Amino acid sequence: PKLLTPVKRAWKEIAFIMNDDDDEEEEEDNQPAFEDHYEARRRRKKDEAEAYKKQLEKDKEQQLLAKKHQEELLRRLAKTTIDSSFDHKKAFDYSKIRSYKSVSDYPSYAKPNQLYVDIKGETLLVPIFKQLVPFHISTIRSATKSEEGAFTVLRINFAAPDMQFKNRNDYIQAVPQDKHFIQELSFKARNSENLERSYFNIQELRKRVRNRIKEKEDKKSLVIQKELKLLRTGGVPKLRDLSVRPPVTRRKSTGILEGHQNGLRFINSRDGVKIDIIYENIKHAIFQKSEKTTEVRLHLQLVNPIMCGKKKTEFMQFYIEVISSSQDLGHSSRWNEADGLNEEQEERRRRKKYNKLFHEFTFKIQQLSQKYGNPLEFEEPFRQLAFNGVPNKEKVEVIPTHDSLVALEDKPKPFCLALNEVDVAILERIMFGLREFDLTFVFSDYTREPLRITAISKKKLEQVKSWLRTSEILHYETRQSANWKAIMAHIREDTKAFAQNGN
Numbered sequence: 001p002k003l004l005t006p007v008k009r010a011w012k013e014i015a016f017i018m019n020d021d022d023d024e025e026e027e028e029d030n031q032p033a034f035e036d037h038y039e040a041r042r043r044r045k046k047d048e049a050e051a052y053k054k055q056l057e058k059d060k061e062q063q064l065l066a067k068k069h070q071e072e073l074l075r076r077l078a079k080t081t082i083d084s085s086f087d088h089k090k091a092f093d094y095s096k097i098r099s100y101k102s103v104s105d106y107p108s109y110a111k112p113n114q115l116y117v118d119i120k121g122e123t124l125l126v127p128i129f130k131q132l133v134p135f136h137i138s139t140i141r142s143a144t145k146s147e148e149g150a151f152t153v154l155r156i157n158f159a160a161p162d163m164q165f166k167n168r169n170d171y172i173q174a175v176p177q178d179k180h181f182i183q184e185l186s187f188k189a190r191n192s193e194n195l196e197r198s199y200f201n202i203q204e205l206r207k208r209v210r211n212r213i214k215e216k217e218d219k220k221s222l223v224i225q226k227e228l229k230l231l232r233t234g235g236v237p238k239l240r241d242l243s244v245r246p247p248v249t250r251r252k253s254t255g256i257l258e259g260h261q262n263g264l265r266f267i268n269s270r271d272g273v274k275i276d277i278i279y280e281n282i283k284h285a286i287f288q289k290s291e292k293t294t295e296v297r298l299h300l301q302l303v304n305p306i307m308c309g310k311k312k313t314e315f316m317q318f319y320i321e322v323i324s325s326s327q328d329l330g331h332s333s334r335w336n337e338a339d340g341l342n343e344e345q346e347e348r349r350r351r352k353k354y355n356k357l358f359h360e361f362t363f364k365i366q367q368l369s370q371k372y373g374n375p376l377e378f379e380e381p382f383r384q385l386a387f388n389g390v391p392n393k394e395k396v397e398v399i400p401t402h403d404s405l406v407a408l409e410d411k412p413k414p415f416c417l418a419l420n421e422v423d424v425a426i427l428e429r430i431m432f433g434l435r436e437f438d439l440t441f442v443f444s445d446y447t448r449e450p451l452r453i454t455a456i457s458k459k460k461l462e463q464v465k466s467w468l469r470t471s472e473i474l475h476y477e478t479r480q481s482a483n484w485k486a487i488m489a490h491i492r493e494d495t496k497a498f499a500q501n502g503n
Contacts, residue, residue, distance in 0.1 A: 058469065065474045069424070099123040099134040106132060114194055115154070115187060117201035122209055124156070124202060126185060137205050145199045152192035154199055156185045211310070218312035223304040228276040229261040229372075236260070237364040239298075239357065245317040245414075248273050248309050257298075257318050259365045261372045264300075266318070275308060277316060279374040284404050284416060287362045287378045289355045290322040292397075296354045298362070298378075299408050301416045315414060322354050323347045381406060385467050387460040389439070389453040391415040398453060400467055417441060417451065425468055425475040428452075428482065430461070437461060438481060446491055450484045 099121055100106060106125070110116040112132055116125040124140065125132040141157045160181040189195055237259035244255060244266060253270040263278040283301045290296040297319035305312045362378040369376040381399035389398045389407075392415060396407040407415040421443050428438040440452045456464065468475045491498045 061469065062474065065472060069474050097136050097138055099136045106134075115198040117198055117205060119201065119205060122205060124198075126156075137202070137209050140202065140206060143199055143202045145195065148188070150190055151188045152190075152195050154187045154195045156187075156202070158182050158184065215310050218305070219307065221305075222307065222312070225276070225278050225281060225304075225306065226262065228263045228265060228278065230265075231260045231368070237361055237368065239318065239361050242266075242318040242320060244268075245315075245319070246308050246311065246313050248275065257361075259361070259368050261368070262374050264365070266316070273309075275306070275316070277302070277306065279369050279376045281306070282376060283418060284401075284406075285362075285376055285378045286401060286404070286406060286408065286416075287358060287380055288408055289358075289380070290351050291383065293409065294323050295319045295321050295409075296351075296358050297408060298358065299406070299414060299416070301404070301418075315416065317408065317414060320354050322350050379403060385463065387456055387464060389456045391451070391453045395455060400471070419471055419473065421445070422473055425473050426482065427461070427465070427475060427477045428480070430477045431479045434458065439464065440482070440484065442484075442488075446488060446495060449488065452484075 099118075100123070105121075107116065107118050107121070110118070110125050110132055111127075112130050113127050115127065116132070117123075118125060118134075121134075122137045123134045124137060125134055127133075135158065139158050141159045143157070144155045146153050146155075158181065160183045187195060239257045241254050242257055243252070247253075248255070248266075248268045249270060251270065253268055255266050255268045255270075258265045258267070262280075263276055266275045266277075267273075268275075277300060281303050283303045284299070286299040286301075288297050288299065297317055300316045300318075302314050302316070305314045306316075307313075308316070366375075366377060379401040381401050383399060386397050386399040388395055390396075391398060391407055392410055392412075394411070396410045396415070398405060398407045398415070400406075403419055405415075405417040405419065422441045423444040423446075424442045426440040426442065428440055430437055435458050436455050437458060438452055438454045439456055440450050442450045465475065
């Protein structure tokens with residue numbers, strides 16, 4: 001065609017190219033965003049499916065464990081029956097209490113118009129119509145002293161059948177109930193010297209008699225231990241300068257722990273008192289290093305209690321304080337960084353030294369016990385599974401071992417739970433909004449009351465559940481705290497029905 005219009009006809013003058021690079025870049029930018037979105041969604045669905053699959057596996061494990069647990073319970077009930085009426089055998093016969101055989105045995109220096117406490121005869125002599133009447137100290141329930149104007153008043157309450165007792169009174173249960181009893185006597189005087197002395201002596205004598213009777217009952221209830229066979233040949237494994245819980249004497253002292261053929265012997269350095277612990281009587285032997293604690297310790301949980309001093313104990317604990325638990329803030333010397341570094345180095349050195357000493361001792365004891373046919377293995381707490389809780393009265397670090405759950409620093413006595421005695425575990429107060437939960441252990445022996453660890457952080461819930469599954473302990477969750485006293489009473493009424501039907 002022929003163009004007649006006089007205009008520019010060069011291609012570069014009449015054509016232009018639209019630049020679509022920006023749009024392509026935007027599409028390229030948006031494409032990865034969409035891809036990331038779908039990838040995240042696909043990954044999330046995959047994770048949810050895996051989590052659901054794992055949960056199904058966990059539920060299946062729990063169902064199998066519950067079935068196994070029920071079968072074991074029925075087998076156990078077929079062999080033995082749970083007797084709810086436990087027979088408390090008394091080592092002290094209160095029905096045979098007698099202060100004196102005759103009036104001639106009265107103390108010669110007791111006055112007929114004054115109260116007198118006979119420490120040797122464990123008797124309170126009371127003036128009634130100018131005659132001294134004896135009351136054995138076991139018959140006294142309580143004594144109180146008060147001031148009424150210019151007079152001092154001493155009230156003595158005696159045990160009587162119709163009175164409500166907070167604790168069991170052995171004397172009242174032992175004597176015939178058809179006798180006449182005096183419930184209360186009051187004495188008033190201007191001169192308070194004799195009443196105050198009598199009040200003090202009554203309290204001290206009651207305490208002394210209670211302790212003596214308890215010690216006698218404890219000794220009667222003890223299982224007779226085998227005699228310790230001393231190691232005569234070779235070196236005797238020893239740990240020196242050990243402190244002990246519970247204390248052997250009233251004063252704080254240290255001693256030496258020795259390993260022998262069939263047991264351990266602790267010798268108190270102050271007075272030479274010896275305590276023998278037979279390997280067969282040790283339920284759990286635990287060695288706890290000084291990592292986050294100020295002490296390195298050996299804890300022995302016993303099968304049958306032994307006497308430590310004048311008291312019965314179910315555990316023995318030996319420890320050394322690696323670092324001081326207190327610091328003198330009033331020290332006059334100047335403190336600088338060099339002193340701090342030196343102290344830290346000394347602490348590390350002492351930790352390493354005593355951890356090594358205790359570890360070597362436990363290794364030698366394990367070899368020695370195995371050699372003489374009484375194998376004993378020491379457990380170590382798994383600190384990575386530790387959680388804080390309240391097993392007794394205060395919040396402490398609770399740590400699982402292979403066969404137990406322990407809090408060795410708990411007071412007044414260390415907490416040690418044998419896992420093979422646990423029937424089922426209940427996770428309580430598992431609900432949204434709460435930061436803490438409780439863990440209750442029900443024992444295989446239904447005559448025992450369940451044990452509860454309270455105030456565990458919710459952050460540790462999955463960790464605790466994982467540990468329970470690993471330990472093959474059947475566990476359940478509940479939103480509320482259970483009334484275990486009522487529940488256990490219901491279970492004890494018909495244990496067989498509970499084992500078969502679960503209610």
